Amino acid sequence: MDLHDLTAAYALDALDADETEAYERHLAQCAQCREQLAELNETAGALAFAAVAPEPPPQLRSAILATASAERTNVVPLPRRRWVARGLAVAAAVAACVAVGFAVSALKSGPSRLVVVVKLGPHRGRGTLQVKGLGAAPQGKTYEAWVIPPGRPPRPAGLFPGGEGTFLVRLGGVPPHSVVAVTLARAGGVRTPTSPPLIKTST
Amino acid sequence: MSRQLAHLSDEALVLLAARSEDSALAELYDRYGRTAYGLALRVLRDPTLAEDAVQDAFLTLWRTAGKFVPERGKASTWILTLVHRRAVDAVRREQRRRAESLDPATEPSVEGVEEDAWLRLQRERVQEALRRLPDAQREALELAYYGGFSQSELAERLGQPLGTIKSRMFSGLSRMRELLGEPGTEKSWTSTT
Numbered sequence: 001m002d003l004h005d006l007t008a009a010y011a012l013d014a015l016d017a018d019e020t021e022a023y024e025r026h027l028a029q030c031a032q033c034r035e036q037l038a039e040l041n042e043t044a045g046a047l048a049f050a051a052v053a054p055e056p057p058p059q060l061r062s063a064i065l066a067t068a069s070a071e072r073t074n075v076v077p078l079p080r081r082r083w084v085a086r087g088l089a090v091a092a093a094v095a096a097c098v099a100v101g102f103a104v105s106a107l108k109s110g111p112s113r114l115v116v117v118v119k120l121g122p123h124r125g126r127g128t129l130q131v132k133g134l135g136a137a138p139q140g141k142t143y144e145a146w147v148i149p150p151g152r153p154p155r156p157a158g159l160f161p162g163g164e165g166t167f168l169v170r171l172g173g174v175p176p177h178s179v180v181a182v183t184l185a186r187a188g189g190v191r192t193p194t195s196p197p198l199i200k201t202s203t
Numbered sequence: 204m205s206r207q208l209a210h211l212s213d214e215a216l217v218l219l220a221a222r223s224e225d226s227a228l229a230e231l232y233d234r235y236g237r238t239a240y241g242l243a244l245r246v247l248r249d250p251t252l253a254e255d256a257v258q259d260a261f262l263t264l265w266r267t268a269g270k271f272v273p274e275r276g277k278a279s280t281w282i283l284t285l286v287h288r289r290a291v292d293a294v295r296r297e298q299r300r301r302a303e304s305l306d307p308a309t310e311p312s313v314e315g316v317e318e319d320a321w322l323r324l325q326r327e328r329v330q331e332a333l334r335r336l337p338d339a340q341r342e343a344l345e346l347a348y349y350g351g352f353s354q355s356e357l358a359e360r361l362g363q364p365l366g367t368i369k370s371r372m373f374s375g376l377s378r379m380r381e382l383l384g385e386p387g388t389e390k391s392w393t394s395t396t
Contacts, residue, residue, distance in 0.1 A: 008373035009354045013291045014347040016355065038276050040373075043380040045280035047348045048287065050329040053241025053322060060240070060254050061232055067258075068265045069225050188258070 007033055011040040058170050059189070062159040066142035067187040069161035118171075118180050118201055127174035127203070129157070129182075134199075136163035137184060143167075144185040146193060149175040159189045178203050213278035214271075221268035228265050235279060236261070237322065239286040245349050246290035247297070256293055260285035287348070294351035332382035340375030343368060 003026040009015050010023050027033055117130040129145050137143050143162050146154040157180075160167040171180065181197035208216060208230040219227035239260065243253035263285050271281060333341055346352045346360070354372070358365045 005369050005373075008376050009347070009369060011376065012344065012347040012372060013288055014352065014354045014357070014372065016353045019354075034275075039380060040376050041276055041284060042280050043376050043383065044287075044348065045277075045283045046329050046379070046383055047333075047344065048238055048242040048283040049322070049325040050333060051238075051241040051245035051349070052326070053237045054244070056236055056240035056257065057250070057254065060257060061229075061236060064232060064236075064258050064261045065225060065229055067262055068228050071262075071265070 004030070004033060007036050008040055011037060011044040059156070059158050062169070063142075063189055066137070066159040066161045066189070069163070070137055070139055070142055070187045115166075116182075116199055116201060118174075118203055120174055120203060127171040127180070129169040129171055129180055130166055131160065131162075131169070131182065131199070132166040134162045134167075134182075137161055140187050141184050142187050142189060143198075144183050144189050144193075145169045145171065146181045146183065146197070147171050147174050148179040148181060150177045154181065154193050156189060156191060159185075174203060176203075213282075214273045217264070217268050217271045217273075217278045217281075220265060221271070225265075228261065231264070231278075231282065232261060235282050238325075239283065242283065242286055243290045246287070246294050246351050249297075252293050252297070253290070256289040257286060259289050263289075291351040295353075328383070332379050335382055336375055336378055340371050340378065343371035344375045344379070347372060 003023055006015060006019060006023045006026075010020065015023060027037065115130070115132040118127055119130070120127045127147070131143075134143065142159045144159050145157040147157045148154045155172075157171045158169040160169055174180065180201050180203060181193075182199040183193050183195050183197050185194060208219070208226060211219070211227075211230070213231065213234065216227040216231050220231065236257065239257045240253055243256040244250065247253045247256065260282065264282060271278065333344070336344070342361070343357060346357055347354070352360065354365060354368050357363075358368045361368065
């Protein structure tokens with residue numbers, strides 16, 4: 001097998017595992033192939049733009065950023081037990097908050113003030129959830145928002161990492177009298193809730 | 204917040220991501236997430252698998268940004284290579300989907316898809332370059348890149364010797380490179396590169 005010949009196939013990811021390994025070993029030795037690969041890679045990358053690209057679902061962005069952020073918070077691990085205890089206290093307080101179409105809750109929670117706002121737009125009940133003052137999710141975890149229409153199972157509505165600043169979650173459609181909740185889930189999010197809600201608001 | 208980084212080059216954003224600036228990752232996603240998703244969807248034909256491939260690629264970017272060497276290529280090329288590799292790995296695991304990959308009926312339609320002007324321009328110019336390739340070269344590139352077929356699988360599928368497939372892929376990519384570099388395309392009006 002002449003390894004110089006494999007540059008185009010490598011750029012197109014058209015080698016099998018053994019060929020890829022052999023070519024990569026060769027590449028480390030061959031400046032000419034490295035140069036050619038840089039050119040062909042760029043052209044192969046351009047092929048990506050020829051595909052029709054629909055808008056990706058919004059939760060993809062939030063899942064990526066929540067996971068990345070959770071990995072970064074590695075550096076400053078949060079004392080988990082205290083955090084959960086605080087979260088549950090918050091849940092109890094927030095659960096009391098009820099309003100029609102517009103639910104606001106602001107309460108003292110340790111040093112930072114937790115603010116939860118659910119806004120429903122006029123257009124087919126599309127809602128957003130704003131959360132401020134909820135500490136960064138622990139490593140390997142993310143906050144997950146849920147829309148729970150009356151009599152229906154919870155629908156995952158987006159992920160956010162928590163921490164400094166205000167987090168905005170686009171909830172999609174929020175049918176009348178739904179409950180909007182936030183849980184702590186494993187990084188990347190889950191399809192059905194695996195823990196009791198930290199925050200629960202009626203709309 | 205990420206829009207504060209809007210003036211930075213892709214390469215500068217990767218360097219910031221290497222220092223765990225998650226707003227830089229957000230900005231890179233805002234620039235390439237949609238193209239990445241379109242590519243993964245084209246290869247995988249399944250929104251859930253496509254999302255997984257894109258997520259995996261962006262998290263690999265996040266974890267390995269420190270290894271990016273700007274001299275070796277553009278950051279956008281690197282990102283799309285990460286996405287493509289993951290999509291191809293997944294499609295090879297999901298053999299059954301591949302039989303459909305030649306069927307134009309399963310091609311995502313452009314109708315109803317809102318694109319921004321830049322994306323549309325990019326798509327049209329690459330599609331135009333593909334159209335101008337000799338049929339055999341275009342077929343080899345499309346089956347390899349969008350179908351996820353390996354060169355050996357292509358040789359078998361097209362009933363051609365492996366050497367022929369290799370040379371079609373090489374000539375096809377080289378010709379594409381020339382066509383994309385011709386006047387009327389992006390390079391002619393971005394003088395700084």
